Amino acid sequence: MSQNRYSLVATAATAILAAALLLTPAPGSPVTAAPISQGPTYVYRVNAPLGPTTDKLLALDLDVLEGRDGNDIFVMGDHATGVRMRAAGFAAVIDQVLEAPQWTPVVRRWQADDATLTAEGLQPLAEETFYGGYRTVNAQYAHLAAVAAARPDLATVYTYGQSWRKTMNRGGYDLRVICITKINPGDCARSTSAPKPRFLLMAQIHARELTTGDVAYRWIDYLVNNYGVVPAVTNLLNTAEMWVIPIANPDGVDIVQQGGNSPFLHRKNGDDVGGTNCGETSSSQPGVDLNRNAGSHYGGASTSTNRCSQTYRGTAADSETETRALEALQRSLFADTRGSGDSTAAAANTKGIFVTMHSYANLVLFPWGFNSGVRTGNDAKLRAMGQQMAAIAGSGWRYGQPGQVLYNASGTSDDWLYDQLGTASFTWEIGPNSGSCSGFLPAYSCQTGTFWPRLQPMLMYAAGKAAAPYA
Numbered sequence: 001m002s003q004n005r006y007s008l009v010a011t012a013a014t015a016i017l018a019a020a021l022l023l024t025p026a027p028g029s030p031v032t033a034a035p036i037s038q039g040p041t042y043v044y045r046v047n048a049p050l051g052p053t054t055d056k057l058l059a060l061d062l063d064v065l066e067g068r069d070g071n072d073i074f075v076m077g078d079h080a081t082g083v084r085m086r087a088a089g090f091a092a093v094i095d096q097v098l099e100a101p102q103w104t105p106v107v108r109r110w111q112a113d114d115a116t117l118t119a120e121g122l123q124p125l126a127e128e129t130f131y132g133g134y135r136t137v138n139a140q141y142a143h144l145a146a147v148a149a150a151r152p153d154l155a156t157v158y159t160y161g162q163s164w165r166k167t168m169n170r171g172g173y174d175l176r177v178i179c180i181t182k183i184n185p186g187d188c189a190r191s192t193s194a195p196k197p198r199f200l201l202m203a204q205i206h207a208r209e210l211t212t213g214d215v216a217y218r219w220i221d222y223l224v225n226n227y228g229v230v231p232a233v234t235n236l237l238n239t240a241e242m243w244v245i246p247i248a249n250p251d252g253v254d255i256v257q258q259g260g261n262s263p264f265l266h267r268k269n270g271d272d273v274g275g276t277n278c279g280e281t282s283s284s285q286p287g288v289d290l291n292r293n294a295g296s297h298y299g300g301a302s303t304s305t306n307r308c309s310q311t312y313r314g315t316a317a318d319s320e321t322e323t324r325a326l327e328a329l330q331r332s333l334f335a336d337t338r339g340s341g342d343s344t345a346a347a348a349n350t351k352g353i354f355v356t357m358h359s360y361a362n363l364v365l366f367p368w369g370f371n372s373g374v375r376t377g378n379d380a381k382l383r384a385m386g387q388q389m390a391a392i393a394g395s396g397w398r399y400g401q402p403g404q405v406l407y408n409a410s411g412t413s414d415d416w417l418y419d420q421l422g423t424a425s426f427t428w429e430i431g432p433n434s435g436s437c438s439g440f441l442p443a444y445s446c447q448t449g450t451f452w453p454r455l456q457p458m459l460m461y462a463a464g465k466a467a468a469p470y471a
C-alpha cells in the first residue's frame, strides 16, 4: 500500500458548497449535520504481531481495519490517531492519504417507492449509482423488485424488518431479502421445515465495504440469468434456495452514498443516540457496529463502549433493530442443531450455510471469532471448507479463525448464527491489502475485472455445500 491512490482534495469551493448545504438542508438530509472541514485521513501501517501486541493496539479503541500484512495491521484515522499510537509505543507509519470528503450529495438520498422514477423522470431507480457505478440503496431494492417481477417462477422478495431510522420516522429503509430457487410449493417459505437447503449470502453489514453489495447484486443476476442455461446453476436452483441480503445496513449505506464520488467511510448503522457529537469521519462517527452487536460472547474482543468508535457495540446485546431482524430471519431459515457450549458440535446432518461479506484482507474466516484459542465442535469441517474457499479464490487468500489471521472479534453475525443454530458460517474479507483494487473504495472497474471472476466460483462452491456442510 505504498502508492497514494488518493489525493487530498479540499477546495474552497467545496467548503462553501458544504456550508451552504448545512445552512439549508435538502429534503431527506440527515438530521445530524456533518462537519464541513477536517484534516486529511490516513491509513497507518502499524507493526502489531498477533497476540498481546495486537490486543494492546485494539485496546486503544482505534479504527483498526479488517486487513493484515504479516505482522502489520492497518489503522485509519487522523493526525491525532498517529500521535496516540506513537505515544503508546507503536511504530505507526502513514501508508495512504485518503481524499477528504467533498460532501457532494447524490441526487436522491431518501427512500422512494421502487416503482417511482427519479425527480427528473428520466431514469428508473435501478440505475441510480454513485462513485462510478455502485448502486444506491434505492437501486439495490429496485433491482430486487425487478427480478421478482420478471421471474416469479424463480424469485421472491421479503421485507424482514426496518432500519433504525425507519423505526424512528427519520427516513430510513425496509430490510429486504430475496429468495431464488425454482419455486415449487413450500419453497422460499420462512420456515425451517422448507424442503430445500438454504445458502444465505449477506452484504454491507458494514456500509463502507462497497464491494460486498456489488457482489450480491451480481450473484442475483448470475442465478436468474443462468437458470436453464448453465447446468450447474439449473441444478442448484432445482435443489437449493439461494437467499441474498444485498444491504444488511441500509441506513449506513445511505450515509456512505451521500459522499457521491468521495463516499463517506461510514461503517456502522444510523443509530446516533448519544453519538451526535461524534462528527462523521472515518475514525469518529455515530452508530452501532452491527457486527459487534450480536448476542454471542457479546462485549468481548474488539468491541468498544465509546459511541464514536468504529467498533461501538451498542448499549446491550442485540440492541439494534437491524441485528434483531437479521437474527429473526436466520431463525426462520435454519433449524437449531447445535445445543449449548462453545465446543458442542452441531449435528452432522445440519443443513444450510451462511456467508457474510466484508472488506478487505483476502481472508476466509469462520467461528470462533471471539477467541481463536477455542475451537468449535465442527472445526475440522469448517476449516476444510475455508481452505477450499481460499484455494478457489486464488493467490493471496488465506483462511482461519479471525484471531489466527486477523484479530479476535466478538458479537459478530457469523459467530452468532453458529452459536445459536449450528449453521456453517463464514466471513469473506474481499480485496487485497495493497495495490490495485485494495481498500474500502476500489474503482468500480475492479468489480468486473478483479472481484467477480473470483467470487463467482467461490459462491457456487458455498452454495453447493448448503445440503450437508458437515457431512
Ligand SMILES: [Zn+2]
Pocket: 066, 206, 209, 357, 358, 359
Ligand atoms: Zn467489515
